[in-house]
Amino acid sequence: xxxxxxxxxxxxxxxxxxxxxxxxxxxxxxxxxxxxxxxxxxxxxxxxxxxxxxxxxxxxxxxxxxxxxxxxxxxxxxxxxxxxxxxxxxxxxxxxxxxxxxxxxxxxxxxxxxxxxxxxxxxxxxxxxxxxxxxxxxxxxxxxxxxxxxxxxxxxxxxxxxxxxxxxxxxxxxxxxxxxxxxxxxxxxxxxxxxxxxxxxxxxxxxxxxxxxxxxxxxxxxxxxxxxxxxxxxxxxxxxxxxxxxxxxxxxxxxxxxxxxxxxxxxxxxxxxxxxxxxxxxxxxxxxxxxxxxxxxxxxxxxxxxxxxxxxxxxxxxxxxxxxxxxxxxxxxxxxxxxxxxxxxxxxxxxxxxxxxxxxxxxxxxxxxxxxxxxxxxxxxxxxxxxxxxxxxxxxxxxxxxxxxxxxxxxxxxxxxxxxxxxxxxxxxxxxxxxxxxxxxxxxxxxxxxxxxxxxxxxxxxxxxxxxxxxxxxxxxxxxxxxxxxxxxxxxxxxxxxxxxxxxxxxxxxxxxxxxxxx
Amino acid sequence: xxxxxxxxxxxxxxxxxxxxxxxxxxxxxxxxxxxxxxxxxxxxxxxxxxxxxxxxxxxxxxxxxxxxxxxxxxxxxxxxxxxxxxxxxxxxxxxxxxxxxxxxxxxxxxxxxxxxxxxxxxxxxxxxxxxxxxxxxxxxxxxxxxxxxxxxxxxxxxxxxxxxxxxxxxxxxxxxxxxx
Numbered sequence: 001x002x003x004x005x006x007x008x009x010x011x012x013x014x015x016x017x018x019x020x021x022x023x024x025x026x027x028x029x030x031x032x033x034x035x036x037x038x039x040x041x042x043x044x045x046x047x048x049x050x051x052x053x054x055x056x057x058x059x060x061x062x063x064x065x066x067x068x069x070x071x072x073x074x075x076x077x078x079x080x081x082x083x084x085x086x087x088x089x090x091x092x093x094x095x096x097x098x099x100x101x102x103x104x105x106x107x108x109x110x111x112x113x114x115x116x117x118x119x120x121x122x123x124x125x126x127x128x129x130x131x132x133x134x135x136x137x138x139x140x141x142x143x144x145x146x147x148x149x150x151x152x153x154x155x156x157x158x159x160x161x162x163x164x165x166x167x168x169x170x171x172x173x174x175x176x177x178x179x180x181x182x183x184x185x186x187x188x189x190x191x192x193x194x195x196x197x198x199x200x201x202x203x204x205x206x207x208x209x210x211x212x213x214x215x216x217x218x219x220x221x222x223x224x225x226x227x228x229x230x231x232x233x234x235x236x237x238x239x240x241x242x243x244x245x246x247x248x249x250x251x252x253x254x255x256x257x258x259x260x261x262x263x264x265x266x267x268x269x270x271x272x273x274x275x276x277x278x279x280x281x282x283x284x285x286x287x288x289x290x291x292x293x294x295x296x297x298x299x300x301x302x303x304x305x306x307x308x309x310x311x312x313x314x315x316x317x318x319x320x321x322x323x324x325x326x327x328x329x330x331x332x333x334x335x336x337x338x339x340x341x342x343x344x345x346x347x348x349x350x351x352x353x354x355x356x357x358x359x360x361x362x363x364x365x366x367x368x369x370x371x372x373x374x375x376x377x378x379x380x381x382x383x384x385x386x387x388x389x390x391x392x393x394x395x396x397x398x399x400x401x402x403x404x405x406x407x408x409x410x411x412x413x414x415x416x417x418x419x420x421x422x423x424x425x426x427x428x429x430x431x432x433x434x435x436x437x438x439x440x441x442x443x444x445x446x447x448x449x450x451x452x453x454x455x456x457x458x459x460x461x462x463x464x465x466x467x468x469x470x471x472x473x474x475x476x477x478x479x480x481x482x483x484x485x486x487x488x489x490x491x492x493x494x495x496x497x498x499x500x501x502x503x504x505x506x507x508x509x510x511x512x513x514x515x516x517x518x519x
Numbered sequence: 520x521x522x523x524x525x526x527x528x529x530x531x532x533x534x535x536x537x538x539x540x541x542x543x544x545x546x547x548x549x550x551x552x553x554x555x556x557x558x559x560x561x562x563x564x565x566x567x568x569x570x571x572x573x574x575x576x577x578x579x580x581x582x583x584x585x586x587x588x589x590x591x592x593x594x595x596x597x598x599x600x601x602x603x604x605x606x607x608x609x610x611x612x613x614x615x616x617x618x619x620x621x622x623x624x625x626x627x628x629x630x631x632x633x634x635x636x637x638x639x640x641x642x643x644x645x646x647x648x649x650x651x652x653x654x655x656x657x658x659x660x661x662x663x664x665x666x667x668x669x670x671x672x673x674x675x676x677x678x679x680x681x682x683x684x685x686x687x688x689x690x691x692x693x694x695x696x697x698x699x
Binding site for chain 1: 529531532534535536538539542543544545580607608628629630631632633
C-alpha cells in the first residue's frame with residue numbers, strides 16, 4: 001500500500017551520517033522489535049567481516065550468499081535477494097544471491113526497468129511495498145503473479161559513490177509486522193555499507209582474477225622467452241655452421257687447384273723417374289762387361305753410383321712417391337668431406353634399402369679395424385626398408401662405428417641395435433669406451449672439433465654425419481658418461497618427406513652430442 | 520696433328536697438364552699432339568681467331584672473363600672446336616651455364632684424375648672427329664647429287680683449317696686486309 005520514494009542523494013547522506021553516529025554510539029534505542037538487530041554494532045561489523053572473507057580465498061558466490069543471509073537475518077526477513085548489474089552493462093541485472101528462490105534463479109538475468117529490482121535500479125529510489133504490488137501505483141512492469149503477493153518487502157539500490165551497481169531486497173513473512181518507512185530509511189543507511197562490501201568483494205575477485213591472469217601471462221612469457229633464447233642459440237649455431245660451410249666451400253675451391261696439379265705432377269714425375277731409371281739400367285748393363293779401369297768419365301760415374309746406393313734410392317723413391325700421393329689423396333678426401341658438409345653431399349640417388357644390410361656392409365668393411373679391440377653385438381629389431389641415400393647412410397654408420405672403436409682403448413664391446421618408434425627408425429651404437437666429457441658435448445657436431453691426436457681425426461666425421469642425417473630428415477642423439485661409454489642414436493624417418501637431396505639447404509646446427517670423430 | 524688449347528689462370532695447373540699430356544716417358548695420349556697454354560682467356564681468343572684448334576680446355580673462374588663466356592666465344596669463333604671445362608667450382612649454376620651457354624662436351628672437376636682427363640680428351644676428340652667426318656661425307660653426297668658445288672665443299676674444308684679465310688676482305692687495289 002505505502003510506497004515511499006526517498007529523498008534524493010543529499011538527504012540520504014545526511015541521514016547516513018546520523019545513523020553512523022548512532023551506530024558508533026551504540027546508544028540508539030531499538031525503534032521496534034522488527035529491526036532491532038540493525039542497530040547492533042556487532043551485526044555491522046560481521047557484515048564488514050563477511051566482505052573481507054573473499055580476500056582470504058572464499059568462493060565469491062558463497063560470500064554474496066552469506067552477506068545476503070546476514071542481511072535477511074538483520075532485517076528479520078523471511079527471504080531476500082541481491083541483483084547486480086552485469087559487468088560492462090548498465091541495464092542488465094543478474095541475480096547474484098537469494099534465499100528461498102527457486103533453483104536456477106541465481107545467475108539468471110533480468111532487464112532493467114522490469115520488476116521491483118528493475119524499477120529500483122532504473123530510478124535509484126528505494127521502495128517499500130506492503131500488500132499488493134499492483135496497488136502501489138508505481139510503474140512496475142511485473143510479469144509474474146508471485147510478485148504481486150507481497151506481505152511486506154523493501155528494496156534498496158546499491159550505490160558506490162553516485163553509481164548504481166544493483167539492488168537488494170528483503171521480504172517479510174505474513175505473520176510478522178509489516179516494514180515501516182522508518183525501516184526503509186534505516187535500511188538505506190545499511191545498504192550503502194552493503195554496497196561497499198559488495199564492491200570491495202568484487203574488487204577482491206577482480207584482483208584475484210587479475211593475479212591469476214597475470215601469473216598465466218607471466219608463465220607464458222617465461223616459456224616464450226625460453227623458446228626465444230633457444231631459437232636464438234640455434235640461430236647463432238646454425239649461422240656459425242653456415243659460415244663454416246661457406247668458408248669450407250671457398251677453401252675447397254682454392255685447395256682443389258693445387259691438389260690438382262700436385263697430384264698430376266706426382267703422376268708425371270713417377271713416369272719420368274721410371275724412364276730415368278730404365279735409362280740408368282741400360283747404362284749399367286752396358287758398362288758391366290767393360291774391363292776396369294775404364295776411361296776416366298766412366299770411372300767417375302761408377303764411383304758416384306756406388307756411393308749413392310742406387311738400389312736404396314730406387315726403393316725409397318717408390319715409397320716417397322706413394323706416400324706423397326697418399327698424402328695428397330688424403331687432402332683431397334678432406335676437401336671432399338668439407339664440400340659434403342657444406343652442401344650436404346652430392347646429387348645421389350635415393351633408394352629404398354634395408355638398414356640392416358647397410359649396417360652389415362659397414363661392419364664387414366670395418367672388420368679388420370675393430371676385431372682386435374671390440375666385440376660387436378648386433379640386436380636388430382623389426383625395421384622396414386627405408387628411403388635413403390645408401391652411400392651417405394653408410395658413411396654415417398662407418399663414422400659412428402669407427403668412433404666407437406677408437407673410444408675403446410684396450411678391449412670392449414660395441415652394441416648395435418635397431419628398432420622403430422613412432423614414425424622413426426632408430427639405430428643405436430653403444431660402446432664401452434672412454435666416454436665424452438660433458439664440456440665437449442656441446443661442440444661434438446662442430447666442424448673441425450676433435451679430441452683425437454693430429455692425423456687421426458679431422459673433426460669432420462660427426463659434423464658430416466649429422467648433416468647427412470639431417471638431410472634425411474632425421475637426427476642424432478648422444479648420451480655419454482666418462483669412463484663408461486657413449487651411446488649414439490640415429491633417428492631416421494620411415495617415410496621421406498619430399499626433400500630432394502640435390503637442393504642444398506642452409507647448413508644447420510646439428511643436435512648436441514659428443515666429439516669422437518673419424519675419417 | 521691435334522692442336523689443344525688449355526686456359527687457366529694458374530700457371531702450375533697449365534704446366535702440370537702440359538707435362539701430363541706431352542709426357543714422353545709414358546704412353547702418348549694422342550699421336551702428334553700440340554699443346555698451347557694460356558693464363559689469359561683474352562690472349563687465347565686472339566690466337567683462336569687465327570688458327571684452327573681441335574680442343575679447348577678451360578677453367579671456370581678466371582679474372583678477365585669466366586670460363587663459360589670464354590668457351591661460348593670460342594664456339595662462336597670456331598663452332599667445330601671441342602670444349603671441356605675443368606674446374607674446382609662444382610656448383611650447379613656453373614655446370615648448367617657451361618652446358619647451356621657454352622655447349623661444353625665434358626665437365627671435369629678439379630682435382631682431376633690424370634687417367635680420367637686423358638680419357639675424356641680422347642673421347643671428346645673422337646666424337647668431334649666423327650661429327651666432322653659425318654658432315655664431310657654428307658657434303659660429298661650432296662655434292663654428288665648436285666645439291667651443292669664442289670667449290671662449297673672445298674670452302675668448308677678451308678674454313679675449318681684456317682678460320683676466316685673464306686671471308687677475306689679485299690682492298691680497292693686488290694690487296695688483302697689482315698686483322699693484325
